[in-house]
Amino acid sequence: MNDNMLRIENLTVRVDNHQILKDFSLNINKGEVHVLLGPNGAGKTTLIKAILGFKKYVVESGKICFKGEDITNLSISERVSKGIGVLFQRPPEINGVKLSKLLTVCNQKRSAFTKETTENACDSDLDEYMNNLAQRLKFSEDYLERDVNIGISGGEIKRSEILQMMVMQPDLLLFDEPDSGVDVENVEIIASVMRELLDRDKVPSKQEKSGLIITHLGYILKFLGHITRAHIVMNGKILCSGNPKQIINAVMKNGFEKCKECISCIDPTEKFEEVDFTL
Ligand SMILES: Nc1ncnc2c1ncn2[C@@H]1O[C@H](COP(=O)(O)OP(=O)(O)O)[C@@H](O)[C@H]1O
Numbered sequence: 001m002n003d004n005m006l007r008i009e010n011l012t013v014r015v016d017n018h019q020i021l022k023d024f025s026l027n028i029n030k031g032e033v034h035v036l037l038g039p040n041g042a043g044k045t046t047l048i049k050a051i052l053g054f055k056k057y058v059v060e061s062g063k064i065c066f067k068g069e070d071i072t073n074l075s076i077s078e079r080v081s082k083g084i085g086v087l088f089q090r091p092p093e094i095n096g097v098k099l100s101k102l103l104t105v106c107n108q109k110r111s112a113f114t115k116e117t118t119e120n121a122c123d124s125d126l127d128e129y130m131n132n133l134a135q136r137l138k139f140s141e142d143y144l145e146r147d148v149n150i151g152i153s154g155g156e157i158k159r160s161e162i163l164q165m166m167v168m169q170p171d172l173l174l175f176d177e178p179d180s181g182v183d184v185e186n187v188e189i190i191a192s193v194m195r196e197l198l199d200r201d202k203v204p205s206k207q208e209k210s211g212l213i214i215t216h217l218g219y220i221l222k223f224l225g226h227i228t229r230a231h232i233v234m235n236g237k238i239l240c241s242g243n244p245k246q247i248i249n250a251v252m253k254n255g256f257e258k259c260k261e262c263i264s265c266i267d268p269t270e271k272f273e274e275v276d277f278t279l
Pocket residue numbers: 015016018020038039040041042043044045046047056
């Protein structure tokens with residue numbers, strides 16, 4: 001059985017004639033959660049957008065494989081249908097589209113709802129299902145009837161993105177700074193749903209989802225249980241990979257500048273035990 005969820009091989013990505021990712025490689029197996037750290041402008045968001053297949057992010061060389069299939073040339077829509085979900089760092093505001101409508105489309109793309117209900121389920125069942133999810137995320141029902149991301153706070157935008165993920169139930173979840181601009185209470189709400197979406201409460205043999213989390217703060221990781229590996233990205237490349245606790249502690253203490261000195265001190269192929277941040 002192939003346990004590989006995401007394999008990025010020697011990816012070089014150009015945006016508007018600037019090479020942003022250079023020979024970038026990353027491997028995430030089924031059930032693994034990886035963390036990506038790095039200074040502003042390192043190329044972290046570029047990586048997420050390249051995985052999703054945004055046209056502006058041109059792959060010059062290398063490839064992206066998802067569940068063993070080369071998806072480098074597929075459209076965003078095809079990639080999402082195959083099970084890739086994303087929480088954007090800066091999601092777009094969408095005038096004239098209600099969140100409830102967007103969620104219905106998400107549900108058609110890849111349905112958590114139909115997995116949980118009978119074939120005879122009707123629209124009102126779907127409404128109830130979405131209302132229940134919204135309540136879990138502390139949204140009032142009228143919130144679903146507002147235009148997507150218009151006139152709402154940073155914390156609400158991130159919760160709205162998480163709501164879309166709950167409806168889609170992706171197999172690979174990409175989180176681009178789920179905690180930035182979010183207060184402590186909202187971080188905890190977001191993290192508890194991330195934990196569930198990532199199967200972190202299941203026994204390891206039943207953990208089927210994989211995740212890639214970009215964060216500047218270790219705080220959100222405390223709620224997520226086992227984290228497999230952390231990677232430091234600088235200048236469009238992974239500089240080092242390893243034990244998440246060691247790496248995060250080192251970054252908190254020394255900042256990213258010191259990482260440059262660590263280039264050869266951690267072997268990126270070395271196997272580390274998973275680290276439970278909740279301990
Ligand atoms: N759409 C774009 N057009 C032009 N430059 C871009 C675009 N997206 C990213 N970049 C540039 O690519 C570099 C990496 O950006 P980004 O991936 O957003 O970094 P990070 O998420 O690590 O902070 C930055 O120098 C940024 O200015």
